[in-house]
Amino acid sequence: MKPSPFEISRPVTLDAAQAALRGDDHGTKLISGGQSLGPMLNLRLARPAHLVDVTALPGLADIRETDSHVEIGAAVTHARIEDGEVPDPIAGMLRHVASGIAYRAVRNRGTIGGSLCHADPAADWVTAMTALGAVLVVRGGTGAREIPMAGFMLGAYRTAMAEDEVLTTIRIPRYSDQARWGYYKICRKVGEFADAIAAFVADPASRTCRVVFGSTGGAPFVSAELARQIATTGAVPPVETVKAVLRDSGLNLSDVKIHQLAIAHSRAVTEALSDA
């Protein structure tokens, strides 16, 4: 379990990083905390000739806030979010999600940007950020562009980013005091990737209501139908209704998986609405 040979650079400007990405036509990969890529390198499942470490790029470890958004640099670690260094866009949800990622040792090095770009279907941030309606700021050769989270992940380990693009910032809209959220995951053991994740975010002030399922084998599944139903009734949908939605989702899910997703959903929404 030793990686195949690679070179690694740690550029301090985005231009240099992009030059490194363009400089080689086969196998340059960005590395941030290395908590997913590291094992894949060691298993030789990923065999890039070059690694570009993004953690020294300007602004990537920064945390900013505006009136309307919280902006998290892509190389900010889960631990910093867990510890409350990031301003709270919605009543503690970021800290809650961050604290449930793997183990503290992983959170000390793993980064939010690395997790999003790795796009593991069972990871937390892809689902949580979809529920929060985050926008990802990526910088390519022709400048920066924004990708809404809902269209970011194309499938398991696939994203909408071009090969020479670098994720720099995650922009999360601020929610009002009336906003509610729920996040529930079913894991075989503490710290493992989830078997089922459900996230729920609702804010009457911005007329937002999102229902998202994670660990479905591909991109997070967003159900507008369930969101509409909850927004209309203000109640937790019956499990059988949720299961019917998942069965009709086109996703390839086993009966057990459908049940677990539906239960996770039910618990997430119950949690969100319970103190409303």
Added chain:
Amino acid sequence: MTTGIGARIERKEDRRLLTGQAKFVGDIKLPRQWEAAFVRSPVAHGRIRAIRKPEGMADRVFTAADLSDIRPIRAESSLPTYNASDQYPLASGKVRFVGECVAICIAPTRAEAEDLAEQVEIEIDPLPPVIDALKAREADAPLLHEEWGNNLFLTTFFDGDIETLRKTAPVVVEREYSTARQCMNPMEGKGTLAHWDEKAGQLVVYTSTQVPHLIRTGISECLGLDQGQVRVIAPDVGGGFGYKCVLQPEELSVSWVARKTGRPIRWTEDRREHLVAGANTRQHHYKLTAFADERGRLLGLDAEITVDVGAYSVWPFTACLEAAQAGGNLPGPYDFGTYRCRTFSVATNKPAFTPYRGVARPGVCFAMELTIDAIARAVGREPSEVRKENLVPAGKMPFTNVTKKFYDSGDYPESVAQAERHIGLAGFRARQAEARANGRFLGIGFSTFTEQSAHGTKVFAAWGLPLVPGYEQAMVKITPSGSVEVRSGNHSFGQGLETTLAQVASEWLTVDISRINVTMGDTGLTPYSTGAYASRGMVMAGGAVSKAAEVLAGRVKTHAAHLLQCKPGDIRLSDGKAWFGKAHVGFEDIARAWYLRPDQLPDDVETAGLEVTEGYKPEIDTGVFTYATHAAIVEVDPDTGKVAIEDYYIFEDCGRRVNPLILEGQAYGGAAQGIGTALFEEVLYDANGQPLTSTLADYVLPGPAELPHFRLGHAETLSPYTRHGIKGVGEGAAIAPGGAIVNAINDALSPFGVEINAIPATPEKVLGAILRASAAREAAE
């Protein structure tokens, strides 16, 4: 404070283990040392057509063709029907499991060795794989070892008059059970470093093993060396559990290459290698029919046991140990008269079966304990009541059971009664009913077992093994400064033997264990021992140290009598000193007189000196039986299938407790592994025999958050047949959790009409069973 037997003291070895000062194979660095990586078979079953080394690398890459002078690993057995297998350290002709070694590559670093391994091209004509042990028994199954004409390492048959019972028994319970294939996952994997020592004329092999003296024999025989030309050193070993009690093919390849190249060569197993090529244990299938009377009194048992042995028969314990133990131990602690059992040890395209902590008994205990509960449900009684009535009663001890196991001592029903009391059975049914009314599903489960430990010569001989343990030897010596050295050929890989053997010596010599140094694991320095397995260390090595220390104490008294001008019989040892009334001399005075100032001793002093090697064997050869009852209360979440262990109580009787603190550690660790067996661990294969659980993300081990706060209780029924009344205990706690937890799950799920009969009881399995039962109910309505 005395540091003798029974003292509850911290372990001597912990300081070095916990501060990173221990020395494992991976910590040793010799001049000119290179690292090895193995090319392993990518297919489960196939015929090797060609292996091509990278250009110019003939002296860096070695295959079976290079190792043509090596003898394959071949474990013979005297049991009838046994088929032996030849396992070449590098596959020759055929490959028989994914992960089987095909070539060994050496380079200055492991990463470079892996680069080299990637460049080795192997061509294999695939053959149909044999993955399912039940199908492998069928007549048209593909064959692993064609010359056998079937896939059976061994079949055994124990006959009993079941047909009469079938006609007459009021209650008949039939079940099928299965246990998953597991990896043992010691924290330190295997590792071997070999070099040729020109001065000694010896191949020196540092290896992570439980059985250094056995490995010396194995390496000598396979490499064609005299045993005097091989020295095996087991340094600190980071967990064994049985994984390191057999001759490993990698040990042979590394030794051969070190000898061939004249270079120290090291191989360190990584976790993926372990999870693929070390997926070698626990996989059983049971078909049981139990016969009982109206109260659930067991009348007889008819069993068919299939063990998925994998591709080869390991040396020296063979492919048969598991099924032989399963067939013999299935009746367990129960008293009943009629037993019929057929066992099949089946060859499949998986790594070779290796005995794991508990050997067969986690499987048989699971099957038996679920059957007891099933009988109780069939007769409508509390399972623990039925259990108590079926156990061998204390009044019948010593007791010879239906498979001729000789249970030396103990009160088995009392262990259940203790567990009932401490887990709170009395108030539980009311609490369970109340919880159910609130939509919460609690269950209670018990599991009782006997643990044959330190089984001796006759037991192993009856299992047909090529190598049978006999006497255990130990050396105890007083140094010129009066401290004590103990040498044992047994080995400690986490069980605390360094401390407990010192305690046994301290018991006789009264010297504090801080002044007792224990050396183990080096064939060049220690008396012969077959090693650490079968919960034999404390009984056997402890017994040998006890005997040697007793003889040495006698010599100390003789010398002290000279110095104190009295008779040896007047001397009393205490606090590391020899006393005659109020006069005393210290061990340092006695040692100084013997070694440095013999002029102070009379001319006719006994010349045997202050160094004693003694051999020991218990008075019986059939093993001594520890027993225990585990009790669990679980809560099952019927919506997720998750099982939470609310409470876990263990009542155990292992005879004399040499160090209660270490004993408790063994119980916690064993029970944690048993919970892995019960709820988490499972090696999975696809239809082509490709392992699907090759990382720890896929092969799930329990962590601290998944384990309950174990509570323990003890009895001390001394064995009449061993020194100090000690019984072995190292394996025990890993045996019972499957039975206790799944009995509790089934108790919790009784309102759903669900019964789990396979472990691990993963959320997917539990939830799947609930969903299927509910679908079936709906379909029926």
